[in-house]
Each structure stands twice: as C-alpha cells, then as structure tokens.
Amino acid sequence: MITFIQYGGASLSTLEGAMRRMGFEHCRAGTPDQAAPEGPIVLVGAGPLDPACAALKASGWWRELPQLAADGRPVLGINLGLHILAEGSEESPRGAGLGLIPGIVRRLGPRVKVPHWGWSPVRQLRDHPLLPEIRGGWLFFAHCHALEPGSETLSIAVHGRPFSVMECRGRTVGVQAHLEKSGCFGLALLEKTLGVLGEKPRSAPAADCN
Amino acid sequence: MDAKRIIPVLQVAGGLVPMPGSAPGHPADWACRLALEGADGIVFREVPGGGRPGRELRTEWLREVAGSLFIPIALEAPCTCLAELEEALEAGADKVILDAALAATPTLAAAVQRFGRCHVSVAVDAVAEAAPDGSGSRWAVAGRPGAEALAWMAELEQLGAGEILLRVAPEAPAGALFQKAARLALSVVFRCDGDPAPAAEALLHGADGLAFPAMGRTSADWKSLLSPQGLALRQ
Numbered sequence: 001m002i003t004f005i006q007y008g009g010a011s012l013s014t015l016e017g018a019m020r021r022m023g024f025e026h027c028r029a030g031t032p033d034q035a036a037p038e039g040p041i042v043l044v045g046a047g048p049l050d051p052a053c054a055a056l057k058a059s060g061w062w063r064e065l066p067q068l069a070a071d072g073r074p075v076l077g078i079n080l081g082l083h084i085l086a087e088g089s090e091e092s093p094r095g096a097g098l099g100l101i102p103g104i105v106r107r108l109g110p111r112v113k114v115p116h117w118g119w120s121p122v123r124q125l126r127d128h129p130l131l132p133e134i135r136g137g138w139l140f141f142a143h144c145h146a147l148e149p150g151s152e153t154l155s156i157a158v159h160g161r162p163f164s165v166m167e168c169r170g171r172t173v174g175v176q177a178h179l180e181k182s183g184c185f186g187l188a189l190l191e192k193t194l195g196v197l198g199e200k201p202r203s204a205p206a207a208d209c210n
Numbered sequence: 211m212d213a214k215r216i217i218p219v220l221q222v223a224g225g226l227v228p229m230p231g232s233a234p235g236h237p238a239d240w241a242c243r244l245a246l247e248g249a250d251g252i253v254f255r256e257v258p259g260g261g262r263p264g265r266e267l268r269t270e271w272l273r274e275v276a277g278s279l280f281i282p283i284a285l286e287a288p289c290t291c292l293a294e295l296e297e298a299l300e301a302g303a304d305k306v307i308l309d310a311a312l313a314a315t316p317t318l319a320a321a322v323q324r325f326g327r328c329h330v331s332v333a334v335d336a337v338a339e340a341a342p343d344g345s346g347s348r349w350a351v352a353g354r355p356g357a358e359a360l361a362w363m364a365e366l367e368q369l370g371a372g373e374i375l376l377r378v379a380p381e382a383p384a385g386a387l388f389q390k391a392a393r394l395a396l397s398v399v400f401r402c403d404g405d406p407a408p409a410a411e412a413l414l415h416g417a418d419g420l421a422f423p424a425m426g427r428t429s430a431d432w433k434s435l436l437s438p439q440g441l442a443l444r445q
Contacts, residue, residue, distance in 0.1 A: 020277070046329065047326035113394075115373075115397075142328045146325070
C-alpha cells in the first residue's frame with residue numbers, strides 16, 4: 001500500500017484521485033507510525049521549503065524517512081518533495097536536505113520567467129530498465145527551483161538551462177514534474193514509477209483518462 | 211520550449227456551471243470534458259448566483275474536481291482572506307487568482323509568503339485611455355485610477371505575483387502591450403473574449419497562454435486555429 005505523507009505541504013486531492021483511477025491502494029500518514037507496514041512512501045510538496053521542512057521535523061518524518069530508505073523502503077518525492085530529498089537547496093541555504101538524492105537545488109533563471117509554470121517537453125538522458133521511453137512527452141511543471149542534472153538523472157527539461165526531471169537512486173525516486181497533473185502521459189509515467197518502486201494496482205484502472 | 215497554454219475559463223455559480231437554456235452542470239463533469247478536448251489547464255471563475263454560496267461549497271466542488279481531473283486547476287473567486295485561499299489550495303486548486311483590488315492590499319505579499327509565488331496569480335484589466343500629458347493614449351488599469359498597466363504589472367512582479375491574467379479592452383491593438391509585458395520575469399496569460407484575431411496577436415507578441423470562455427470554441431479548435439502561426443502548443 002502507498003503511504004502519502006500528510007504534513008500540510010500540498011493538497012493530496014489529485015494524487016489520491018489518480019491512485020483511485022489507477023487502482024492503487026493508498027493511505028495518509030501524519031506521523032511515521034501511521035504509515036502502511038510496507039510499500040512506497042510518497043512525499044509531495046508545493047510552496048515554500050522552510051515551512052515544509054519544519055512540518056516534517058515536527059511530525060517525526062524528517063528523522064524517520066532516511067532510516068526507512070536505508071532499510072530498503074521505496075521513497076518517491078514529487079516537486080518540492082524532490083527538493084527535500086536532495087542534499088540542499090538555494091531556497092534555504094542554511095538548511096541541509098535529507099540527502100537521499102545527490103545534488104543541490106538551484107533557483108531557475110536568470111533571464112527566464114519564474115515561476116516556471118507550464119508544460120515542457122522532456123528529454124531522456126539514460127534508460128531505466130522498468131520505466132517507459134519518455135522522449136517527446138510533455139509534463140506539467142510549477143516551480144521556482146530545480147535540481148541540477150547529475151549522475152542519477154534519468155531525464156531533463158529545459159527552462160533557460162537544463163534541469164532534472166526525474167532522479168533515481170536505488171529505491172528512491174524524485175520527480176520535478178507534477179505527474180498527477182500531466183494528463184494521460186503523466187499518469188502512465190506515475191503508474192510505471194510506482195511499479196519500479198514495487199507497487200502494483202489492486203484493481204483494474206478506469207478506462208478513460210483526461 | 212514551453213508550450214503556449216490553452217486554458218478554458220469555466221464559470222461556476224453556487225457550485226454549478228450555469229448552462230443557458232438548460233439545467234446547470236457539475237464542475238467536475240465539465241472539467242473532464244474540457245480536459246478531453248485538449249485543455250492545458252482550467253480556470254474556474256466563481257460568479258454570483260446559483261443556490262448555495264459559500265466557502266464550504268467551494269471546497270466541496272473543488273475537491274471533487276481535483277480528484278478526477280489530471281491537469282492544472284486555477285480558481286478565480288472573491289476570496290477575502292488567507293484562510294479562504296488556503297482552503298482552496300488544500301482542496302486541490304493549483305493556484306488562486308486575486309483581483310486587482312485584493313492584490314493592492316497586503317494580501318498578495320502575505321499569500322506569496324505563505325503559499326509561494328507558484329500558487330498566486332493576479333487578474334489585471336487593461337483599458338486604453340488618453341495619456342495625462344496629451345501625448346496620445348496609454349494602457350490604464352481598470353479599477354486602479356491613475357495606474358499605468360505596465361508599471362502596475364511590474365509592481366505586481368515585485369510584490370511576488372507568480373503570473374498575470376491580463377484582459378485587454380478591444381478598442382486598441384494589444385500586441386505592443388504584450389511585447390512589453392513579455393519582458394517581465396513572470397508569465398502573462400491573455401484573457402480573451404473568444405475573438406481569435408487579438409488572441410493570436412497576443413500569443414505572437416509574447417503572451418504565455420490564452421484564457422478563453424469555455425462555452426465557445428474548444429481547446430482543440432483553438433489549437434487548430436493557432437498552430438499554423440508557428441506557436442509551440444501541446445498536442
């Protein structure tokens with residue numbers, strides 16, 4: 001079962017709708033002891049970094065998530081969730097990230113519109129045995145900061161300069177794009193990503209998609 | 211290159227979509243239909259009327275929409291306080307659009323600080339008027355006496371707005387205004403009344419997206435109309 005960390009960092013409405021549509025079992029967990037006993041842990045975030053980190057610290061997730069990842073529990077970070085999993089961010093230079101994904105998150109720009117809010121084509125840098133080819137696909141982004149591409153980067157997009165769209169280190173995956181807001185293509189990629197993390201749908205997915 | 215966004219604006223009154231001459235529809239049903247027609251996002255514009263007004267009803271239908279729609283959602287509603295904005299974002303709106311009056315108050319800065327600039331846009335209505343020095347005409351801002359449109363948009367950028375939804379009165383060509391607005395470091399989306407000529411002009415001169423009335427042409431129609439212009443569009 002998929003566990004969504006509930007810490008006030010983002011709305012879970014659309015992600016939970018996507019889970020229902022694709023047939024994945026899921027639950028919310030405000031604290032680590034409320035997490036499902038197994039399955040991926042999903043950290044989705046939006047908005048400013050510091051309050052999100054503070055909320056994760058207050059709920060115990062900040063301490064527990066690296067331990068769970070070290071024990072082999074799959075982790076998925078989406079948007080700000082990816083930034084939190086990284087080593088650090090220019091958005092909060094004095095605070096370190098969880099360091100589950102290598103690299104530093106940097107502000108987009110200069111000379112581009114920030115926030116980057118819109119649909120961008122994605123380019124695959126290297127293949128992953130279980131993820132589909134995403135060359136030519138469009139994903140939706142809403143962010144002011146992004147991770148620099150590095151050794152664990154699977155795919156990139158460009159907004160002024162290339163930035164990481166998807167990172168994969170072992171059983172930890174980070175995605176900058178809002179897959180749950182990226183139409184059929186995003187949902188298909190989300191389903192495959194959850195498959196990489198060992199989760200399978202428990203019921204047949206709904207036929208239609210928007 | 212980012213795609214120019216094609217965004218239908220759907221009116222919602224009392225939690226329902228008013229339908230001329232027939233029974234009102236549910237926003238979630240309409241949203242799914244608009245997404246299937248190729249929309250790159252949807253603006254839900256709350257207007258007076260309908261049965262049950264209120265914040266509770268808004269979060270109810272927004273949550274239903276967000277749970278069944280897999281493209282971005284913006285809410286344009288007469289929210290008056292941060293708690294109201296937070297409720298909308300928590301229910302599933304990806305951004306809230308403030309009107310010019312609210313943006314002129316400390317609400318904009320406070321909203322940006324609390325929710326981040328990705329999630330806060332401002333609606334601006336530009337109208338042509340005679341320049342005060344008699345040197346011809348200039349773009350003013352409806353509802354903000356004395357304000358010049360470009361200067362006001364630059365101020366909104368400084369205040370932290372993440373995007374501007376710009377309506378331009380039809381009496382003067384909007385291309386020059388969008389050419390200058392494109393130099394701002396934030397997205398500017400043209401809100402049109404359904405007329406393709408000014409829409410194409412705005413997009414060709416730098417507008418990042420097109421917001422149009424949902425009850426007219428479909429997103430697919432707009433993309434067919436605009437793609438021969440060489441604009442980047444998500445197909």
